[in-house]
Amino acid sequence: MKQEDQETRFKTLIDDLVPVLSHADKQGLLQKEVIPKNFFEKNPNQIIQAHQEYIESQPTHEKTSVTQKLKKGYHNVYEFYHDIKLVAGNEIAQHDVGSDEYVQTDFFYKFATEILLREVGTIGLRLQAHEIEEDTLGILRDDFDKISNSYTVSNGEIITYLHKYEEPVAPAFHGVYGSQQPVQTKTITQPLFTSLIGKSSIDPRNSVVPDPYQLAKVVGSSKALAGNSSTFRFFSKATSRIPPLSQAPAQVLDSFFHPNWYTIEAPKWLIYKERTLKPPVDSTLVKNVESDDLRAYEKKCVTMSFAPTSDSRNSVLSEELKTSVWLNHIGLKKVEEIRRSYYEKQSSPIPVANEVATSEKVAEGNDKTELISVDNLSDADSNVIKLENLASFNPEAYLSFQELKKEKSDLVKSPREVQKAISIHLLQLNKLRQQRFLQSGSIEPSSAELVVYKKIIKLMTLLAETAQGQQVSLALSKKLPVLLNEYHGVLPGPLPQKNISSTKAGRLSGIRGPYKKRGRFA
Numbered sequence: 001m002k003q004e005d006q007e008t009r010f011k012t013l014i015d016d017l018v019p020v021l022s023h024a025d026k027q028g029l030l031q032k033e034v035i036p037k038n039f040f041e042k043n044p045n046q047i048i049q050a051h052q053e054y055i056e057s058q059p060t061h062e063k064t065s066v067t068q069k070l071k072k073g074y075h076n077v078y079e080f081y082h083d084i085k086l087v088a089g090n091e092i093a094q095h096d097v098g099s100d101e102y103v104q105t106d107f108f109y110k111f112a113t114e115i116l117l118r119e120v121g122t123i124g125l126r127l128q129a130h131e132i133e134e135d136t137l138g139i140l141r142d143d144f145d146k147i148s149n150s151y152t153v154s155n156g157e158i159i160t161y162l163h164k165y166e167e168p169v170a171p172a173f174h175g176v177y178g179s180q181q182p183v184q185t186k187t188i189t190q191p192l193f194t195s196l197i198g199k200s201s202i203d204p205r206n207s208v209v210p211d212p213y214q215l216a217k218v219v220g221s222s223k224a225l226a227g228n229s230s231t232f233r234f235f236s237k238a239t240s241r242i243p244p245l246s247q248a249p250a251q252v253l254d255s256f257f258h259p260n261w262y263t264i265e266a267p268k269w270l271i272y273k274e275r276t277l278k279p280p281v282d283s284t285l286v287k288n289v290e291s292d293d294l295r296a297y298e299k300k301c302v303t304m305s306f307a308p309t310s311d312s313r314n315s316v317l318s319e320e321l322k323t324s325v326w327l328n329h330i331g332l333k334k335v336e337e338i339r340r341s342y343y344e345k346q347s348s349p350i351p352v353a354n355e356v357a358t359s360e361k362v363a364e365g366n367d368k369t370e371l372i373s374v375d376n377l378s379d380a381d382s383n384v385i386k387l388e389n390l391a392s393f394n395p396e397a398y399l400s401f402q403e404l405k406k407e408k409s410d411l412v413k414s415p416r417e418v419q420k421a422i423s424i425h426l427l428q429l430n431k432l433r434q435q436r437f438l439q440s441g442s443i444e445p446s447s448a449e450l451v452v453y454k455k456i457i458k459l460m461t462l463l464a465e466t467a468q469g470q471q472v473s474l475a476l477s478k479k480l481p482v483l484l485n486e487y488h489g490v491l492p493g494p495l496p497q498k499n500i501s502s503t504k505a506g507r508l509s510g511i512r513g514p515y516k517k518r519g520r521f522a
Helices: 002-024 044-057 066-072 077-092 100-129 134-150 259-263 319-345 354-365 368-378 387-392 395-406 415-439 447-466
Strands: 157-168 185-196 214-217 274-277 296-299
Touching (some): 002 077, 002 100, 044 077, 044 134, 066 077, 077 134, 100 134, 395 447, 415 447
Antiparallel strands (some): 157 185, 157 214, 274 296
């Protein structure tokens, strides 16, 4: 009965994972018949190598696929991981490193392995909380250890090069007065290296690089950071002094951080735990036996939470800024795509784009007073004259509205045409303003300037509404400084130099000056 329960749990787990993996399988790896029917390797690190040896020893063998084996059922999680790694390793060896097929195959293997580890760990914690039989937990624990110990994100290979160059040795002082000797040099070896070459951990092929380059493996550091670090001060070493300028630096900015970085809080991991109370203890050794804090202890919780895993309330970039940028650059585009696809399915003519609708809206309805006056002027049948429209009538606004109607055919083409019209009218407005200053020096702008000004305002409003969520080809000047972040403080500077006194030093007390000899015969 226990064996049947174990197989039922494994089958339920794998059946839940198959739809997710099938959706992520872009190359149909689950349907490819490359798995030998009688092949199984217990060591997870030797699956691909053992598969190659098996093929060479038995060329004519029966093959099957993961989909066909799913119909028969897997007995444990490691068997499913075994076949996924075998299929991915066989497929990735047929493509060049860095190609699209290579990257997609490597991504599918990583995705399948990580989601399998996550689900196995979750089920193990849930079964442990319910005190299930030790046999089931032992099988899950062994499979989890096998998969996690053999899984690596990358093979860790980099390309290195030993750069050797000669540097002359500084001559000693006694060499200046002695005989001339040949200049001595010393050879300096400087190791250079690249980033990871992008090779997958399941690629069985050997990496070959030309001379004089070599391959090396990157080994991760086992040093773990403490969990109670609150600021970025923890990530930098403490420096006692700033080295003087005369000393040659050994490294570039070694252990130096900006002083303001110390006050920026690092994101904190949120931990969700349950707290329960122990039974009250009557003892004279405890001062306050009624305090709940003394009786509280943490209990392991296996419940899952949808809350965020990190606290970024005091971070530099807020979540509101991230969501706003996403909405303006990506979200509104997706809304436009959904709207267009909906009208295409309805087999009805697609409504005019945003620029056409907003152009009529802005040009005709931006100013309510202008809209009322134009309607009354165009209505020839009505003999009723409203005093409100007559009082609010503005001839300059009417002229700008008529000019916008004339240019409607050009403005609705694209936002580029609207930008071009704005630039032309800005030059025209500047020219009118200069003429007004040169003539009489009057302060009040002319009616022509007001017409052009209101026309520019309408066009800028039109451009702002039509270009929302779209990439407008507006070339910004790179010469204008833009303030991104403002930090209060100063950068660490050099040590202050001591002022050398320019006054002449007096004669020392132990040295006597010239004096007249006495007691001598001439």
